[in-house]
Amino acid sequence: MKLHFDVPGDDLSLAGKASSELKKALGRLGIDPVTIKRTAVAMYEAEINMVIHAHGGSADAEIGPAGIDIRLQDSGPGIPDLDMAMQEGYSTAPEAARELGFGAGMGLPNMKRNADDLRIESTVGVGTTVTIRITLPGSTTKAP
Amino acid sequence: MTVRDVAKLLEAEVLSGEDKLDIEVKHGGAADMMSDILALCGPNQLVLTGYIHPQVIRTALVTELLGLVFVRCKNIPPETIKMARQHNILMLQTRLFMFSSCGILYAAGLRGVDER
Numbered sequence: 724m725k726l727h728f729d730v731p732g733d734d735l736s737l738a739g740k741a742s743s744e745l746k747k748a749l750g751r752l753g754i755d756p757v758t759i760k761r762t763a764v765a766m767y768e769a770e771i772n773m774v775i776h777a778h779g780g781s782a783d784a785e786i787g788p789a790g791i792d793i794r795l796q797d798s799g800p801g802i803p804d805l806d807m808a809m810q811e812g813y814s815t816a817p818e819a820a821r822e823l824g825f826g827a828g829m830g831l832p833n834m835k836r837n838a839d840d841l842r843i844e845s846t847v848g849v850g851t852t853v854t855i856r857i858t859l860p861g862s863t864t865k866a867p
Numbered sequence: 868m869t870v871r872d873v874a875k876l877l878e879a880e881v882l883s884g885e886d887k888l889d890i891e892v893k894h895g896g897a898a899d900m901m902s903d904i905l906a907l908c909g910p911n912q913l914v915l916t917g918y919i920h921p922q923v924i925r926t927a928l929v930t931e932l933l934g935l936v937f938v939r940c941k942n943i944p945p946e947t948i949k950m951a952r953q954h955n956i957l958m959l960q961t962r963l964f965m966f967s968s969c970g971i972l973y974a975a976g977l978r979g980v981d982e983r
């Protein structure tokens with residue numbers, strides 16, 4: 724099953740909608756609650772990042788028998804130093820985002836904790852693509 | 868303790884999730900940053916927060932919290948309450964400050980999410 728979401732960048736109140744919808748879809752498919760929760764948390768963090776750091780973008784999710792693959796793509800400013808960005812507490816979130824409860828610098832580490840595989844490709848001035856892989860329990864297929 | 872005990876101890880008003888008053892709650896946390904809630908909190912837990920934007924409801928849904936306690940009685944946007952009701956998220960509101968609220972609940976036996 725494939726799902727596509729547009730993630731608007733100008734309305735923070737909509738941020739998190741795509742992950743809520745994916746969460747509902749996974750529930751309907753009868754996927755176990757622990758897997759659903761970590762999928763939703765990882766995608767939610769990525770979705771919020773896209774909105775507060777990159778003016779929005781798009782998200783695609785593919786649910787197969789072995790796992791869930793989510794790809795979030797934006798044309799934002801990109802991440803100059805990925806190692807730095809992955810550290811807990813590192814954040815360049817603007818003041819407006821902090822007022823809305825974001826900017827703890829916990830999102831990327833949190834995504835890494837929840838995903839079985841996390842890949843980030845980013846080019847400064849071009850954009851960022853985040854790929855999250857969640858393996859389904861019982862499936863023997865390892866993350867690529 | 869039950870959610871009802873929490874509400875009584877904090878002299879809190881129940882804004883949403885009235886049907887959850889008899890649920891037993893063992894662990895709680897306090898956070899104003901959404902990523903802290905996302906990273907540290909989870910199912911069946913109560914989170915005390917001073918953050919009133921509707922985004923907190925979405926965060927509670929994603930992390931499957933039992934509910935939220937809004938401290939220091941700010942003007943909670945109607946949108947936040949509406950969203951909580953729509954998704955049946957427990958929502959309490961107290962005039963007490965964060966520090967006192969946490970202290971009262973801890974003294975009464977509620978434990979931190981790091982003490983599980």
Ligand SMILES: Nc1ncnc2c1ncn2[C@@H]1O[C@H](COP(=O)(O)OP(=O)(O)OP(=O)(O)O)[C@@H](O)[C@H]1O
Nearest residue numbers: 772776777808814815825826827828829830831902
């Ligand atoms: N899609 C993106 N485009 C551009 N920069 C990004 C993107 N995602 C993350 N970053 C950069 O990486 C940093 C760390 O991201 P992370 O999600 O860990 O923290 P945060 O978003 O700043 O705060 P939090 O997630 O705790 O609310 C960000 O502050 C930002 O500089």
Ligand SMILES: [Mg+2]
Nearest residue numbers: 768772830831
């Ligand atoms: Mg983030």
